[in-house]
Amino acid sequence: MITLLLGYNLKNIKMKKALLFYVLFLLSISVYADHTVDNLQCEHMIAPIGVDNPNPRLTWQLHDINTQLAYQIYVSTDSTALWQQPQWNSNKINSSTMLATYAGNALQPFKKYYWGVNIWDDKGLEHSSNIASFEMGMMETTQWQGAWITDGHNVQEKRAASFRKVININKPIAKARAYIAVGGLFELYVNGTKANNQRLNPMFTRYDRRVLYVTYDITNQLAAGQNTFGVVLGNGWFNHQPPAVWFFDEVPWRSRPKF
DSSP: OHHHHHHSOOSOHHHHHHHHHHHHHHHHHHHHHHTSEEEEEETTBSSOSSBOOSSOEEEEEEOSOSOEEEEEEEEESOGGGTTTSOSEEOOOBOOOOOEEEOOSSOOOTTOEEEEEEEEEETTSOEEEOOOEEEEBOOOSGGGOOOOOOOOOOOTTOOSOEEEEEEEEEOSOOSOOEEEEEOBSEEEEEETTEESOSOOSBSOOOOTTTOOOEEEEEOGGGOOSEEEEEEEEEEOTTTTOOOTTSTTGGGOTTOOSOBO
């Protein structure tokens, strides 16, 4: 419609400007109406993967309305059935809050879930969000099948430990995830390409009590045939080398980096 109106040879300049303003005004109204409820986040992330919280927090934002009087959240494993047959329906809750906690049946490890929210504004009008998603992670340590891997050098070794593994894939790939837990710091490479643009993963913890893991979506980095995985480990705070930093060279967990 915009192209036709602007391309029409109008003799009256004032009418042309009025039509242009009218078209742009309608366009702006339609854009706002489609995005009244947006920026859906799970655990304060957009479409996260590797979520370990069994009751994740869900948030959203509002645009072009003054007040939210109520909301209703829908969660499902099927995006096409989300609004009609959700796995969990919070029912209508009279509240202005834009943060809620999932309270449905137990979420399953590795499974992807879709969710959306309806809100009612101060005029009683209902607005629906677009559909967002989140994917669960390991959730339980019993899900881990691997053993710790290291290069066997002692704690005084300063060079980064490097590892390489080649596997063959002879089936179509629908989805591929890499779950990697590390004592120290790491970089993961798949077929010569870094799996993510993040740095200094994972975050520091009391390593003798808890080790964090990171989840990567590597679907698009894999191909049919041979695939090469590489891991480079750094000492970080797990095997801190300088002796003058809060006695970190004497911590009980100190050893060669591992994953």
